[in-house]
Amino acid sequence: MTDAAAPPHANHDTVLLHGFGTSGHLWRAVCDALPGAHAPDLMGFGTQAIAGRADQGTADMGAALLPLLRSLHAARGPVTLAGHSMGGKVALWVAATHPDLVRRLVLIAPSPPTPEPMSDRGRAALRAAHGDRAALTRQYRTITRQPLPDVDFGQLVRDGLRASPAAWTAWMDLGSREDITARLGGLRGPVTVLYSADDPAIAADTIRAGVLPLLLGAQAREVRGSGHLLPLEQPAEVMAALLDV
Template sequence: MPSPDRFLTNPVFVCLHYWAGAGREWDQVAAELAPAFTCLTPDLGGFGGALAPKGGHSVAAYTDSVAALIAEKQLTDFILVGHSMGGKIALDLAARQLAGMRGLVLLSPSPPTPEPMTDEDRTNSLRAHGSKLAALGTFNRITARPVSDQLKAQIIEDNLRSTREAWDAWLLRGSRENITSRLCDITVPCTILVGDADAVMSPSVHGLETLPYLPEGTHLEIIGGAGHLLPYEAPQEVAALLRKFAAGLHH
């Protein structure tokens, strides 16, 4: 029988959401992981219900805000989890080697290099802010597995809650930042999880643009039939990977 206090030793998952999303994208994953694990799922500045980060909307400003939250919560044993935009922020944060950080899990991350996006796609995305029709179109493009009507409505609502400032800043600047020079400072175990039907960034993008900058032995795992919104489309698989990753840190 496991010790009753075994769960107290499990690291906290600090989960960072995607662009035009919110922290509640992790609700299903957190439910799958409970009660063994706790998930901290903040809204990033300008998204969900969060105010703009101090210092603007750069990758470093977002990193500062998450680091401040970790300090405020006095976390001494945690694993960073970053999805899409949150992945790039998690990469930058992992390079700071915060005390207590045990590992890094990236879900369909925005790469540390400038994100592959055509000028046409960027222009169309800039014009899409605040449009329910555009938000629905985005949902249809970036998901591959079925999502309930309730969660679909939530995804669209989060898209529409994004502030114009945060929306534009990521498209024009954050997604274009190159943080590769700092990634040599990442020393914790890492893993990448992607969907093979991701219309935003295919597995090959992660293999070429992110994997080479991570520690030797980092795995790239693929979920069949899943698109870009893995916490919504494949919460059970994501939770299983997080449990497996945490267990592997003990060996």
């Protein structure tokens, strides 16, 4: 299929942002079904680990994406922007502050625009997991409900080992605690929020009480049987949300 014949949301104008500690590989199953979709590594993670900073926040990660989004906009117009977990908060910031670049926003088990509810003990444990293979393995087994292929589970652990220590800590101490609700008045396009009723990391109640009421008119799509890593656990549901079917 040539670009000219491709459906408008099928490939080159779809940008997928991964969650905390992972990389663009999180979207492997989705990208297999959407050839040409862009799954960039966020600042401080994956191939961009070297760019991580101790003071980075949501806006820094979002701003680092703007050259890609502007290039895509110049070539094909505004994009469908999707974000998982941490990437959801980054995607929300981008869509609210640069609405001309985003045609449609899809948030998947997103970190809320308000400070993410997490106990001090939970934050400390996740902070300490950086670079610890055993701790990362336990973490990903804890937050998933569906078995993952070895290639995907192994990559999750490798991504946790190679992430920037500065960026890892910055999300725990800064980004996840940020409140970006003042920015939300800039949102223009339609918003879809996909989440799991069985998510042990960002609970469904957090989505219902801390995300959806702040995004008036957003379409809510709840699934069951998945943990937090929806792009790997239930890629078909993610595809349906992206394609709005």
